[in-house]
Each structure stands twice: as structure tokens, then as C-alpha cells.
Amino acid sequence: MHMLMKNARAFRERAAAQAEEFGRLADGQSPQAMFITCSDSRVIPSLITGARPGELFELRTAGSILPEHDPDRHSSEAATIEYAVEVLGVADIVVCGHSHCGAVGAMVRREDLSAVPAVRGWLESASPPPHFADTSSPAIAQAVQHHVLRQLRRLGDYPCVARRAADGRLRLHGWFYEIDTGAVLVHGSHDDAFLPL
Numbered sequence: 667m668h669m670l671m672k673n674a675r676a677f678r679e680r681a682a683a684q685a686e687e688f689g690r691l692a693d694g695q696s697p698q699a700m701f702i703t704c705s706d707s708r709v710i711p712s713l714i715t716g717a718r719p720g721e722l723f724e725l726r727t728a729g730s731i732l733p734e735h736d737p738d739r740h741s742s743e744a745a746t747i748e749y750a751v752e753v754l755g756v757a758d759i760v761v762c763g764h765s766h767c768g769a770v771g772a773m774v775r776r777e778d779l780s781a782v783p784a785v786r787g788w789l790e791s792a793s794p795p796p797h798f799a800d801t802s803s804p805a806i807a808q809a810v811q812h813h814v815l816r817q818l819r820r821l822g823d824y825p826c827v828a829r830r831a832a833d834g835r836l837r838l839h840g841w842f843y844e845i846d847t848g849a850v851l852v853h854g855s856h857d858d859a860f861l862p863l
Contacts, residue, residue, distance in 0.1 A: 687719070697723040699758040700750040702817070704730045708845050709764050723750045728785065729769025730761060730814065731792045735823045744824070751826045751836065761821060762841040763814040765807055774809045792816075807842065811860050814840045815853065 681688050701711045702725045711722055725746045733741050750756045763770070769789055772779060779786035793816065818840050821827055830836035840853035842860050851860035 691720050695720050695723070695754065697721055697750075697754060697756060699723070699760060700725065700747070700754075700756045701760050701762065702727075702730060702732065702747075702821070703760075703762040703843075704728065704764055704767060704769065706764060706767065708766075709762070709843060711762070714762075714843060714848075714850060723754060723756060725750075728788055729767060729773075729792060730763050730817055731769070731788060732761075732817050732820045733791060734820055735825070747821070747824055748826050751824075751830055755835075757835065758837045758839060759821065759827070760839045760841050761814050761817045762843055763810040763817075764843040765810065765845050767806065767810050767813075770810045770813050771806050773813075774806060807844075811840075811842050811851075811853070814842060818853075 698717075698721050700723045701715070701717075703709050703711060705726045705728050711717065711724055715722065723746075725743060727743060732747075733739070733743055735744065747759075750759070769785075769792075771777075772785075773789050773792065779789065792813070818838055821838060822831065827836060827838070831838060840860070841863075842851040842853075843849075844851070850863040852863050853860050
């Protein structure tokens with residue numbers, strides 16, 4: 667924590683060197699895209715995309731899980747999606763899963779999560795992906811990619827997303843990030859596969 671605090675103190679000096687850019691940020695935000703990904707500390711959207719401050723509107727959840735749309739339940743995730751689409755008018759939303767995902771690994775391996783009941787409940791809300799033959803690989807790429815597509819379908823059920831996607835004002839993208847190589851794979855709907863970006 668000491669190093670993080672030291673860097674936070676030094677940040678003001680770095681920001682002062684870019685005063686014009688940071689001054690513009692104080693006037694408001696107009697991000698290019700929304701980036702939905704896992705809370706995993708190894709997944710850094712701005713590092714992966716090279717985005718500058720103000721260019722990505724991020725939503726991070728355990729396992730990149732999105733709750734099903736429910737007009738009677740107001741979740742933080744639903745509010746964040748609605749704000750990005752209706753208020754900020756983002757043109758693109760990326761749902762990005764990653765290799766070595768503990769959440770998806772726990773689901774496909776049917777791990778005992780009784781010691782962490784909130785985690786267990788959250789993962790159960792994801793409707794676990796089907797059983798995959800090779801769950802021994804720590805990367806579990808196939809399961810995570812299937813999970814990303816499931817979350818994209820859930821995202822498409824949000825009325826604000828469905829409306830804007832239908833009239834061409836919003837595009838949805840499925841990505842898979844390989845932690846150990848830095849590679850990004852993108853789902854192509856024409857061949858229904860994740861291919862290198």
C-alpha cells in the first residue's frame with residue numbers, strides 16, 4: 667500500500683504536466699466506448715486498449731457477469747449500462763473476458779464456495795456455462811469465451827441497449843484477453859469464433 671500511496675501523491679505533479687488535458691476532463695465526459703470486464707486486478711482496460719482518461723466508461727464485476735434485465739430490480743450494473751447508453755451515448759460496448767478467470771473456473775469446475783456465500787450467489791446468477799471436457803487447464807479459454815457470449819446476450823436484453831443496437835447507434839463486441847500473452851481475441855459473428863484482433 668505504501669507504494670500505491672506514494673504514486674498517488676506524485677500523481678498531482680504528473681497531472682499538472684498535462685494541465686490542459688485534465689482541465690478538459692473537468693468539463694465532462696464523452697467516452698468512446700463502454701468496457702465491461704472482470705474485477706480481476708490483472709485485467710487493465712486502459713492498458714489493453716491504450717485509452718486515455720475519459721475515453722473508456724468502465725464496468726467491472728466479478729467474472730464480467732451482468733444481471734439479467736429486470737425492470738423491478740435496480741442494480742448498480744443496470745444503472746451503469748443505462749447511464750452509458752442513454753446519457754453518455756456510447757457507440758460501442760465491449761464485454762471482455764479473460765484467461766485464468768477464477769469466477770468462470772469456479773463455475774465450470776463446480777467448486778465448493780460455501781465459505782464465500784456472496785460470491786457463490788453472484789456466480790449462480792450467471793447461469794453457469796455447460797460442462798467443458800477440459801477444465802484442468804488454468805486458462806479455461808473455451809469456457810470463458812462461451813461465458814462472454816452469454817453476457818453479450820444478456821446485455822442485448824436491456825431495453826436501452828436493444829433499442830440503440832436495432833437502429834445502428836450501438837455496436838456490441840465480445841473480447842477475450844489472454845493474461846499470459848497479452849493477446850486479444852475478438853468474436854466474429856460471421857464465423858462464430860474468437861480470432862486475433
